[in-house]
Amino acid sequence: MLEIGGEALVLTHDAMAAGVHFLPDQDPADVAWKLVATNLSDLAAKGAEPLGVLLGYQLGQANGRFIEGLRDVLAHYAVPLLGGDTVAATGSQVLGLTALGRATHRPVPSRGGAMEGDAVWLTGPVGAAMSGFDALRAKSGDSLAYRRPTALLREGMALAPLVTAMMDVSDGLLLDASRMAAASGVSIALDSAAIPLACPEARRDEALRWGDDYQLLFTLPQERACPFPAHRIGVVREIGGAPVLLDGRAPSGRLGYEH
Amino acid sequence: MLEIGGEALVLTHDAMAAGVHFLPDQDPADVAWKLVATNLSDLAAKGAEPLGVLLGYQLGQANGRFIEGLRDVLAHYAVPLLGGDTVAATGSQVLGLTALGRATHRPVPSRGGAMEGDAVWLTGPVGAAMSGFDALRAKSGDSLAYRRPTALLREGMALAPLVTAMMDVSDGLLLDASRMAAASGVSIALDSAAIPLACPEARRDEALRWGDDYQLLFTLPQERACPFPAHRIGVVREIGGAPVLLDGRAPSGRLGYEH
Structure with a gap:
């Protein structure tokens, strides 16, 4: 984050x-x-309004298709390409993107503000990207959720003035919830049955550990309502033995995608 | 460039x-x-004051050394690392950097403003990086100019209110001058003997086509002085047959490093 001209600029870079x-x-x-x-x-997740992106593009096999997709997504979100660079190199294609946004609410939401007693919320189901990934690999079925995830910009802006903490779920609900808990110095107790799924019930355990759905995970004071339909999936507790509890127990195994 | 809160943000991304x-x-x-x-x-080259950088880093062989160099350069220029991402991938290492700056003068200088009759200026000699590159390859001699180029931030800020056009020379003086000429709709006539060299005279032709020195190339109205010692190397002419003239003739061969 960067303060400039009385505005808070939110900056992200993903490779x-x-x-x-x-x-x-x-x-x-x-x-x-x-x-x-x-x-x-x-x-x-920061309640920011996008201002533009810069692209670092390593030339690949079908650069024309990349440009088409880039044009589509920038038009979809009405975001300008402000600059970038291309580079030719051997080996796996590596791409980088910087996004800039303007904070719409101060303080800017972070993952570190969850308070004991807060309710834990999720904007929508998990498991859609997981199913989509399988469909893509099998070359059969609907893979859209994996291929073309949605950035919940309107939801983030609506929530920014209300939440005590917020983040997007990119690496798995359990892992990201544990990160929010650690950053906030609390434990997060989730109610498994309350977590909405976009996949068969049999894959619930997997779906809680799969990322790429980009739902927003956020905490609200107990009495505060969410301004749009969302899912109340748990409660913030005093810090205990485990950062995240699932139905009262520390979940076993890998919590998500570590990278 | 991006307008925010009454400030002009200057953005660059290089891979x-x-x-x-x-x-x-x-x-x-x-x-x-x-x-x-x-x-x-x-x-x-935009007369901007740096605000920070974001790094896209593909893990390589000696990541610790990279971090040391990063710390050095950020401390040298007093610029904060605002964010970034790392990625592991096979093949040639690809790195990306986004830099953000605040314009110190409006309008922000561009390469497109050179006017007929303006004088053409260069902050310092060319050929230093070329000699440094040879030294590095030969493992003998001083390679600093190639390895650790200088960003002329103070010079750029001092010049921003004065210039009609400005850019940094990254790909070769003749090539970059031709780009300035094309963007401005003029011809640029350079006086070969007036161009300062940081290499033997015998390599003048090469040095005019070698990049990586990061001198600033700029145009000033004929009567305007440069506020610090710099080199007057030519004049802006009405658009003619060639975008850049060297001692009255279109230079032959490759003008610089095209990529």
Whole structure:
């Protein structure tokens, strides 16, 4: 974050690599979409209004398709491309994007403000990107949620004046909730059955650990209502043995995607 | 460029790849320096005061050395690291840097404002990076100018209210002068003997086509003095057959480093 001319500028930079963040044979138009949308999701989590992006583009196989996807996603979110650079290099394609936004509310929401007694909320279901990824690999079924995630910019701006803490779920609900808990110095107790799924119930455990859905995870004072339909999935507790509890117990295994 | 809160924000993004912009076996501390300094040079050419940088870092061989160099260059220019991302990928290392600055003068200088009759100026000699590159490859002699270029931030800010056009010379004096000429709709006539060299006279032709010195190339109205010692190297003419003339003739061969 940067203060300039009385405004708070919110800045994000994400790098994505073929084989790590996207499949090497994925449609470059979808890669462009995801690169932009994930950065805009970071802005959404800060309640920021996007001002523009800068692209660092390593030339790849189908640069025309990338440009088409870039044009689509920038038009969809009405965000200008302010600059960038291209580079030719061997090896896995590496892409970088910087997004700039203007904070719409001060203080700017962070993951560090959750208070004991707050309710824990989630904007929508998890597991959609997971199902989409499987569909993409199987070349059968609906893969849109994985290929073209949504940045919840309007929701983030609406929530910014209300929340005590907020972040986007990029690496898995349990992992990101544990990060919010650690940053806030609290424990977060989640009610498994209250967490909405966009996949079969049998995959609930997996879906709680899968990222890429870019839902907003946020905390509100107990008595405060959410201004749009969302899901109340838990409560903030005094710091205890585990940063995140699922139905009263520390969840086992990997909590999400560490990278 | 971006208007926010009554300020003009100047934004640059450069990507650098091993084997293209730096030698694969170069000290990563020098690579970090160059990545930052070249972006700050873009800000210098706009008369902007740096506010911070964001880094997209593909993990390489000696990440600790890169971090040392990054710390050095950021401390040297008193610029904060505002954010960034790291990524692990195979193949040539690709690095990206976004730099943000605050315009200190409006309108912000561009390469497009040179006027017929203006004098053409250069802050300092060309050929230093060329000699430095040879020294680095030969592992003998002084390679500092190539490894650790200087961003002329103070000069850029001092010039911003005075110039009709300004840019940094990154790809070769003749090539960059031709770009300024094209953007301004003029011809630029250079006097070869007036161009200061940091290499033997025998290499003048080469030095005029070598980039990486990051001198500022600028135009001033004929009667206006430069506020610090600099070199008057030519004059802006009505648009003619060639965008750039060297001693009255269109220079032959490659004008600089095209990439």
